[in-house]
Amino acid sequence: MNSEGFEALLARASAPAQGAHAPAIDLSHHLSDVSRARETSPLKLFQKYFNKPGLIGLAGGLPAPAYFPFTDISSNILVHNSFPSSTSPESTFSWLWKLLGAKEKTTSISVPKFATRPEDINLATALQYGLSSGLPQLNKLVKDFSKKVYQPAYENWTTLLHAGNTDAWNKVVLTLCNPGEGVLVSRWTYPSAMATMKPYDIQPVTVDIDAQGMRADALREVLANWDEAARGMPRPHVLYTVPIGENPTGTTTGLQRKKDIYQICVEFDVIIVCDDPYYVLQEGTYIPKAQREVRASETDEEFIASLEPSYLKIDYQGRVIRLDTFSKTMAPGCRLGWYTCNEMFAERIERAAETSTQAPCGFSQSLVASTLIQWGEPGFMRWLKGLRVQYTLRRDFLVDCFSEEFQLTSAAGSGLWTGCQVYNASPRTRPSSFFNEKMPVAKPLFSFVPPTSGMFVWLKVHLADHPDYETVGVKELESKLFIELAEAGVVMGPGFMFNPTDDWSDVTSGHFRVSFSNGEKEDFKKATTIFGRVLREFMSA
């Protein structure tokens, strides 16, 4: 053996195996009183006897599967490559109407009541009372996905199915927070998540944001200067974030920002709850129509590498609880998703599920699992790539509509949008036929940053320029504009809904959340035209 070989052997023997990580640190002091008080459901004591061969179980109140009326369920599902995986010129025409036409290709899945092979998904099991962690087959599929795509940076992480991110967050709130506590959230954030926690007297503590979402420096300031007496609550130990395509601002938190925030959370011992429904809808930078180029297809590895890493990837202590959902990758009515988090939190959440939602719906679990199995892992990746392209086309089309209705000028951002490409939208300069000359470009009416992820464009309407701004106030003006838009035929999400507090002192603009997730092209065109007309009239009133 030559010396080089010997050294290499030694190096291999002493280095940790590739991908090996340390276990999570002890974070059990974060559990709420309610969570600590949860005992293992007494009925689960029988669990250890359930699989003993030959044993006759007369303990559980399980109805006989013979009485389930459903002898099988089946579904025709779209093939995994139903949507183009690249933004070729052809793909822009494929949006929506192609799908509704004759070209839709499907494949079928079927779940029998009784399967021949025990490892196959069957209704006798899926529709019976079962483990709150979910069908083992589906739990394995999502665990494999989390491992491949999110790559948690510690050893003893696990996954647990849940009944959708809203209920998943509800369970996390009850697992981590006591009444009277606060949760760190972005200055503008998802109202349903706030409505979940506020009735338990768990209040939002806002952290300022910029183009990447929550600001690390602002987070540090809040935590470092926490005044328990002035705030009326202990320093928060839970942070809620939608890191990719935040709802409503559309902002996306990059890796360095995530590292900065994570380190602050290590320093101040904060648990990060990462509600990430838009993770795969990462559309990338908006390129104006004229300069737009075809985006090529990607391998799975290129696709995963092109996505902003999850907080899990830097979570070496196990302090991230990640919420994933099938609501955006399949359908909201699945009411199905999964937690990826450390085993200690997963165990406590599973106990909470046992005495409330139990397992997610068996139809949903078996149909979603069968779809994933039918497509295969590469097929599911291909499906996600297709969705990403669809949302990219939608985002592009909506921003294009704004650029046609308004005079967009690209500018370096300030404040909320520091350092990113801000579009200032002014009334379009139109050739005047009477004077046969161009009108000067007017003052911008609103600004926005084309989102790089998610479903939403967040418009910042310059209401400070409205004649009644001083007398009426920004909140009232925003509501007035919302109503005028609705009466003219367009509903956009009014910004006031996304203010997690009653504080308006730092708000000088109106906001509207515009969703491009649904609707037809002509809707976007018509909506932006109406918006332009109503806004111009409103601002010059």
Added chain:
Amino acid sequence: MNSEGFEALLARASAPAQGAHAPAIDLSHHLSDVSRARETSPLKLFQKYFNKPGLIGLAGGLPAPAYFPFTDISSNILVHNSFPSSTSPESTFSWLWKLLGAKEKTTSISVPKFATRPEDINLATALQYGLSSGLPQLNKLVKDFSKKVYQPAYENWTTLLHAGNTDAWNKVVLTLCNPGEGVLVSRWTYPSAMATMKPYDIQPVTVDIDAQGMRADALREVLANWDEAARGMPRPHVLYTVPIGENPTGTTTGLQRKKDIYQICVEFDVIIVCDDPYYVLQEGTYIPKAQREVRASETDEEFIASLEPSYLKIDYQGRVIRLDTFSKTMAPGCRLGWYTCNEMFAERIERAAETSTQAPCGFSQSLVASTLIQWGEPGFMRWLKGLRVQYTLRRDFLVDCFSEEFQLTSAAGSGLWTGCQVYNASPRTRPSSFFNEKMPVAKPLFSFVPPTSGMFVWLKVHLADHPDYETVGVKELESKLFIELAEAGVVMGPGFMFNPTDDWSDVTSGHFRVSFSNGEKEDFKKATTIFGRVLREFMSA
């Protein structure tokens, strides 16, 4: 007009229309702090614009149905008359194996993504975000069922879909109770319901029971003599009951008892939460095999009239919250059921659902609704009649097995089982071949009342006769017997699990809950034989 006709006319004009009821009284003072603090989810503000024709909605974050992979779902379901509706000699042979053979008849249901008629169930709606009250079509079906079968005695009752009774109870607890309060429950009761409320520091307050479940006199005594200081909590204002085939005791509360309890609840202002999963599994009185006669088929009206009335039928004030589930009438994995209660409670519970579970799973809602539509209302009634017969055959067979393994002597009950047919089970008298004479009947080993409803036989094992009773104690002996049974190959539900308190001072027997809901005939036969052998050895140890 003759005077008789005139008086009749006057009487008709002044009397309330047949079936008309008064509205619910104001019960809003029962709401918990958490429930009062719930605001309408801000996103629902848009709801009123959603159905305006021609309006372009860019406010909601709804994914386009074109991206739902499921283009349809379908299922082969058992025909509504798959099980015999009478206990004819033929029907006893039909139990289970007939179903698994070639004779199983099915019909098919199918739900398309897009339906031609807007009133038809479709996946574009069922799999989209929707009303937390559930699909309107399904909500109407269950409301019609509640009206026909439960017949609430006040005007403004309503129904609301939920994700199974366990979560429904969880939401009721959070809607009605503050931490530190107590809930009235039967002395032996369903452990999962207790495990749901205890972590919120809501403790069970037990009320003694007899053969009809909770005793009215015992309830009055608890409420009338409530000592807040001694009990360490205010007088309870919520009562939890499983009135039909109570879990675990199998007891059923008759109409007069219900009226007595209801009036006490009126007097002491208590809300009755009626968890009633076994409602249609009303098997009736057990008749020993030799005397058993054929039970004839029934019309729907006879069937409904034969069922113990629900608490709703006497609820003239709107203080009953009834929980129904499809877990026993279809399958537990549906995770689907409904509340029947007054509008005020329904509204608060719906708000709670919006920020947690949202709507029940769309697959489940659409498949269950399609099944109900396919069968039609008479078909569903026929299905329920068939299930009742199946559970009757199962109950009969299990009790028959006990009567073959033991010497059963029927006796008037005492204590828990006052006034009903108690079977005392002694070791079977066997002819002795050696002495050619019969052994005397030994002392009874256990007693039980054949249940008239539900899934469970509740055995009262006379552990006071065990040699170690005084030294070891009843709880330890019961656990010891449970383990010996499990090691011999049978698991029965040990009584200690169903004690909602740590109080054992009034317990002198061991208990086992034996479920006849699942398993094959030979399992019951084998299990009772093993039970006989192990129990005889155990008691003579």
